[in-house]
Amino acid sequence: MENYKMLERIGEGTHGQVVQAMERSTGKIVAIKCVRSSDKASKNLLREIESLKALDSNYVVKFLDHFCHSFSFYLVLEFMASGLPEMLCDDDIWLDDSHLKTYAHMLFAGVAHMHATKIIHRDLKPANLLISSEGVLKIADFSLSRLLLSTSTADDDVDDQRSSQCYTGQVATRRYRAPELLFGSVHYDQSIDMWSVGCILAEMQMKTPLFAGDSDMEQIAIVVHNLGTPTDETWPNRNEMPDYNKLKFTRCNPVPTNELLPDFDELLVDLLGKLILYNADKRLNAQEALLHPYFFNEPLPCLEHLMPKPPKDHRQKLMPKPTKVIESLEKNFSCLYQILDEI
Numbered sequence: 184m185e186n187y188k189m190l191e192r193i194g195e196g197t198h199g200q201v202v203q204a205m206e207r208s209t210g211k212i213v214a215i216k217c218v219r220s221s222d223k224a225s226k227n228l229l230r231e232i233e234s235l236k237a238l239d240s241n242y243v244v245k246f247l248d249h250f251c252h253s254f255s256f257y258l259v260l261e262f263m264a265s266g267l268p269e270m271l272c273d274d275d276i277w278l279d280d281s282h283l284k285t286y287a288h289m290l291f292a293g294v295a296h297m298h299a300t301k302i303i304h305r306d307l308k309p310a311n312l313l314i315s316s317e318g319v320l321k322i323a324d325f326s327l328s329r330l331l332l333s334t335s336t337a338d339d340d341v342d343d344q345r346s347s348q349c350y351t352g353q354v355a356t357r358r359y360r361a362p363e364l365l366f367g368s369v370h371y372d373q374s375i376d377m378w379s380v381g382c383i384l385a386e387m388q389m390k391t392p393l394f395a396g397d398s399d400m401e402q403i404a405i406v407v408h409n410l411g412t413p414t415d416e417t418w419p420n421r422n423e424m425p426d427y428n429k430l431k432f433t434r435c436n437p438v439p440t441n442e443l444l445p446d447f448d449e450l451l452v453d454l455l456g457k458l459i460l461y462n463a464d465k466r467l468n469a470q471e472a473l474l475h476p477y478f479f480n481e482p483l484p485c486l487e488h489l490m491p492k493p494p495k496d497h498r499q500k501l502m503p504k505p506t507k508v509i510e511s512l513e514k515n516f517s518c519l520y521q522i523l524d525e526i
């Protein structure tokens with residue numbers, strides 16, 4: 184703890200705070216994520232540490248250190264100047280198709296590394312994709328991630344204890360949740376991440392979520408309305424989903440792609456059509472997606488070193504600082520008492 188000088192709060196997640204800090208010995212700026220060790224959330228932080236330690240990619244946020252202090256866990260990460268949502272909504276930053284193509288390429292490259300390391304992220308969404316000061320997109324927030332089970336590894340977060348090869352179905356933020364999760368499956372694999380990536384790519388173009396349900400039922404209804412009622416052809420094993428037969432659908436055909444993805448590049452429509460599929464077995468994996476013609480046709484992806492760079496104060500610029508940060512921190516986030524002492 185004493186190795187770092189805490190600077191300011193930069194993020195607030197589901198389970199804790201993210202603070203910008205300076206490593207005293209080097210002057211290096213880092214991000215520190217903290218949760219109280221008594222919280223259930225500490226399990227997620229430990230999970231995150233385990234995954235980040237196993238990963239080594241330019242497209243995954245770098246794990247630097249971790250420590251415990253006064254009943255809290257702290258995770259030290261490389262500092263990321265911005266996030267994908269901030270880059271997309273900043274009118275001063277011009278992102279054209281070649282920039283978005285490079286973001287897509289970086290995302291697939293990070294996911295390909297993650298999946299090759301047998302880690303499923305399980306919560307891919309724009310808010311968990313951060314942008315470095317160099318303009319590089321990196322996958323963050325591994326708090327819901329887990330190792331893919333090989334054979335008889337028991338799962339500690341499983342809802343359904345029948346099998347040793349099932350995972351909890353309560354993962355992924357609703358709008359990016361694959362259909363098998365929406366229908367309660369606990370037997371899934373890395374292809375749930377590929378569905379989320381498809382939704383993210385569409386959102387990068389449209390600047391609005393592709394399937395924006397406000398409840399689980401609404402989410403299912405929106406997906407079914409757009410992809411059409413599942414059939415033997417589009418989703419052969421749908422009846423194996425625990426909740427599939429609990430719902431009745433009126434028959435509907437898929438919405439034509441030019442309506443669902445208006446004004447999209449044809450090759451991007453083709454790529455999304457191979458990710459946003461009911462049948463998880465048919466979704467492209469990240470390695471295959473990297474070889475899709477979308478990446479080899481005009482406009483070519485922008486070179487990484489030419490990608491737009493977020494300004495240093497990007498978050499502050501877009502989200503004006505609350506006037507009484509310290510007061511609100513003291514009131515709401517007791518886990519930061521030690522940090523405040525340091526300021």
Ligand code: ADP
Nearest residue numbers: 194195196197198201214260261262263324326
């Ligand atoms: P949670 O699990 O609580 O969602 P995240 O890891 O997603 O936690 O972090 C919450 C927010 O904190 C992010 O959306 C981002 O704004 C900020 N944040 C997280 N990690 C970093 C980092 N390494 N550098 C800068 N900001 C970060």
Ligand code: MG
Nearest residue numbers: 196310311324
């Ligand atoms: Mg998050």
